[in-house]
Amino acid sequence: MTNPNATRPTRRTVTRSDGWFVTTDEDTGVASQGKTKVEALENLAEALRLHLRQVPERDE
Numbered sequence: 001m002t003n004p005n006a007t008r009p010t011r012r013t014v015t016r017s018d019g020w021f022v023t024t025d026e027d028t029g030v031a032s033q034g035k036t037k038v039e040a041l042e043n044l045a046e047a048l049r050l051h052l053r054q055v056p057e058r059d060e
Contacts, residue, residue, distance in 0.1 A: 014040065028052075 011026035014037060021040035024031040025048055032047045034040030 012041075012044065 013024050013026060015022050017033075020033045020035065021037045022031060022033045023040040023044040025044060028048065028051060030044065030047050030051050032040060032043035034043050
């Protein structure tokens, strides 16, 4: 059984575009940006948490 909270190696790229740092998680395709490299990486971490979270099914 795997631990869903275990960290895994990630491949992330950081580029600059129009004065912004753009970060992309190459494994998921999730991207984010920030005014600084640190801010961009923090924003990417948040985006990945939202992307990977489990959403409960709705009762209909």
